[in-house]
Amino acid sequence: MSETILSMRVVHPLDDAAEEKLFRPEMGRLELPRGARMLLLLLRLYLAAMLMLIGAHFLLSF
Amino acid sequence: MSFATFSQGTLAVRPAWRTRLMRYLVVAGPGLIVMVADNDAGAVSTYTQAGAQYGTHLLWVLLPLLPVTYFVQEMVARLGIATGQGHAAMIYQRFGTWWGRFSLFDLMLLNFLTLVTEFAAIALVAGRLGVPPALAIPFAALGLVFLVGTGSYRRWERMTLALCGLNLGWFALAWMVGPNWGQALRDAVIPAGPTGGITGGWVFLVIAIVGTTIAPWQLFFQQSCVADKRLRFADLGAARLDTLFGAVAVVVFAAAMMLIGAGLFRAGIHYDDPAQMAVALGPVIGRVGSMGILLLMANAALLGATAISLSSAWAWGEMMGWRNTLQARMTEAPGFYAIYAVTVGAAAALVLIPGAKLQAIIIGVQVISGIMLPSAIVFLQILLNDRAMLGERFANRRWNNWVNWTVIAVLVALSMLLAAKVLLPGLFTGA
Numbered sequence: 001m002s003e004t005i006l007s008m009r010v011v012h013p014l015d016d017a018a019e020e021k022l023f024r025p026e027m028g029r030l031e032l033p034r035g036a037r038m039l040l041l042l043l044r045l046y047l048a049a050m051l052m053l054i055g056a057h058f059l060l061s062f
Numbered sequence: 063m064s065f066a067t068f069s070q071g072t073l074a075v076r077p078a079w080r081t082r083l084m085r086y087l088v089v090a091g092p093g094l095i096v097m098v099a100d101n102d103a104g105a106v107s108t109y110t111q112a113g114a115q116y117g118t119h120l121l122w123v124l125l126p127l128l129p130v131t132y133f134v135q136e137m138v139a140r141l142g143i144a145t146g147q148g149h150a151a152m153i154y155q156r157f158g159t160w161w162g163r164f165s166l167f168d169l170m171l172l173n174f175l176t177l178v179t180e181f182a183a184i185a186l187v188a189g190r191l192g193v194p195p196a197l198a199i200p201f202a203a204l205g206l207v208f209l210v211g212t213g214s215y216r217r218w219e220r221m222t223l224a225l226c227g228l229n230l231g232w233f234a235l236a237w238m239v240g241p242n243w244g245q246a247l248r249d250a251v252i253p254a255g256p257t258g259g260i261t262g263g264w265v266f267l268v269i270a271i272v273g274t275t276i277a278p279w280q281l282f283f284q285q286s287c288v289a290d291k292r293l294r295f296a297d298l299g300a301a302r303l304d305t306l307f308g309a310v311a312v313v314v315f316a317a318a319m320m321l322i323g324a325g326l327f328r329a330g331i332h333y334d335d336p337a338q339m340a341v342a343l344g345p346v347i348g349r350v351g352s353m354g355i356l357l358l359m360a361n362a363a364l365l366g367a368t369a370i371s372l373s374s375a376w377a378w379g380e381m382m383g384w385r386n387t388l389q390a391r392m393t394e395a396p397g398f399y400a401i402y403a404v405t406v407g408a409a410a411a412l413v414l415i416p417g418a419k420l421q422a423i424i425i426g427v428q429v430i431s432g433i434m435l436p437s438a439i440v441f442l443q444i445l446l447n448d449r450a451m452l453g454e455r456f457a458n459r460r461w462n463n464w465v466n467w468t469v470i471a472v473l474v475a476l477s478m479l480l481a482a483k484v485l486l487p488g489l490f491t492g493a
Contacts (some may be wrong), residue, residue, distance in 0.1 A: 010084040013292045014215060014389065021146035022451055023155075030156040036444050040161075043437050046474075050433045053482070 089300035090307070091219045092287035093139060095369060096280050097131065097308030098226040101315050102366025103183030104176070104427070105274045106359055107336045109316045112267050113323020114332075114339065118241065119257070121250040121320055123268055124313045127275045130469050132309040137442050137458070137466070138281050139301045142288030144456035148386075149285040150377035153441050156448075165441070166381050168434045170405075173279055173374045175427045177409035180363040180370070182423075185413055186337040187360045191353075196414060202360075203410040206368050207403050213391035215290060222368065228361050229311070232318035235354055238347040239325035246321060266483050269476050275312065276473065277431055278438045279373045286376035290387050295455075322355070367406065375402040436474040443470065 032040070101109075112120045138149060145152060150169070154162030181199055188198030210218055256264050284305075293301055325346050326332075326339060333339040340355035347355075372388075379386025379398040386398040443466055446458040458466065 010081060010088055012088045012216075013294055013297060016292070016294065018292065019294050021144065022453065022456065023145035023147055023152070025155065027451065028155070029158055030444070030448060032444070036447075039440060039444070040157075043440055047433070047437065050478075 093304035099369035109319035110323035151380035283373035
């Protein structure tokens with residue numbers, strides 16, 4: 001059984017006690033599902049393609 | 063008045079409206095600042111140009127941008143509150159060194175180039191006001207460093223919000239131009255192409271409006287700002303409201319700028335840059351109005367410059383593990399403030415170099431922004447689907463994901479079109 005107590009006094013976040021967040025540094029790297037890994041691969045291909053486009057643009061402009 | 067109810071031993075107290083308002087007021091800031099700062103010098107140029115070329119016909123483009131900006135920025139606010147970390151820190155820690163460094167390099171490069179355009183705008187305005195740019199630019203750079211270097215987040219936020227408030231002047235100027243309100247309202251809600259048919263130039267302007275409204279630095283800025291302000295889990299509702307008000311602000315200010323540009327469209331006046339536009343509008347809005355446009359342009363450039371430089375300094379500090387908070391004095395966080403000052407100083411110096419290729423830099427900003435935005439949003443989407451860390455409260459819901467994937471798909475397509483248009487101008491035909 002939980003009890004909820006909401007204070008009527010508003011405290012600025014910078015004056016409030018720090019709360020424990022959901023991320024901790026020891027969590028390390030994200031374990032990516034296959035879909036996310038594929039997405040990152042696609043992202044690399046997209047970035048490589050855009051880099052080649054820029055390279056071609058500069059080569060053609062000289 | 064507050065309400066208290068008892069149910070099976072649970073006490074639930076609903077705060078009175080004054081308490082809710084106070085809670086909103088102490089939480090508000092990051093969302094409003096990031097959105098209003100997004101209407102920077104480049105945005106002023108794009109929106110007024112859209113009005114000057116097509117009157118009020120492109121107002122409808124702004125309406126769908128309201129939910130798009132809200133959904134994207136709400137995600138970073140939520141992630142910042144849940145993790146207490148900035149966006150760069152999350153990419154570095156959760157995706158590894160390669161993606162972390164890549165994101166930081168992209169962000170720093172793009173931010174620096176954008177910063178140069180902000181100072182170029184300040185130089186233009188100073189020139190029109192009769193102030194030598196060699197005096198105005200260093201003065202502006204020093205002012206920007208002073209703005210962040212007070213050692214108090216709250217002081218910075220108040221000063222920046224005051225600068226945001228000056229944007230209300232765009233409404234007064236739009237009113238002075240005397241738009242056809244009925245036509246403007248119709249064009250704002252009913253999508254329509256230009257009267258002369260759709261051309262390459264029209265498509266480019268539509269893409270530029272979208273690209274101007276959502277930029278990669280905004281993701282990094284708002285998440286770092288939320289983390290620096292130490293927003294708590296209970297602040298999520300108020301932070302969402304802050305982001306929503308910011309999204310409304312960015313769109314209505316953009317509409318006001320477009321209405322001002324439309325004044326030139328009706329008068330059949332052409333111009334080369336927004337500073338020249340302010341002077342050209344003189345016969346319509348008077349000398350005070352022209353001066354107002356110039357000052358608001360300078361304000362837009364300063365707001366953009368402080369937000370962009372801060373997003374760079376926060377991101378760099380997160381990656382290096384430095385102390386990176388506006389709560390620290392300059393001597394307590396030297397690396398953080400040094401990155402801010404160096405980026406501001408270098409961009410200011412570049413603008414002062416005679417013959418610097420500013421037009422090439424402006425085009426470079428559009429290209430890199432177009433390339434980087436999809437990758438920044440993809441990371442955000444993956445991070446917000448990490449249910450193991452975020453739990454049901456903070457992770458994306460299914461409908462969230464559908465909306466966001468749609469936004470990402472549209473942005474990727476538009477960004478690629480924009481990049482292609484800039485890199486290969488012959489791809490599109492028509493004026």
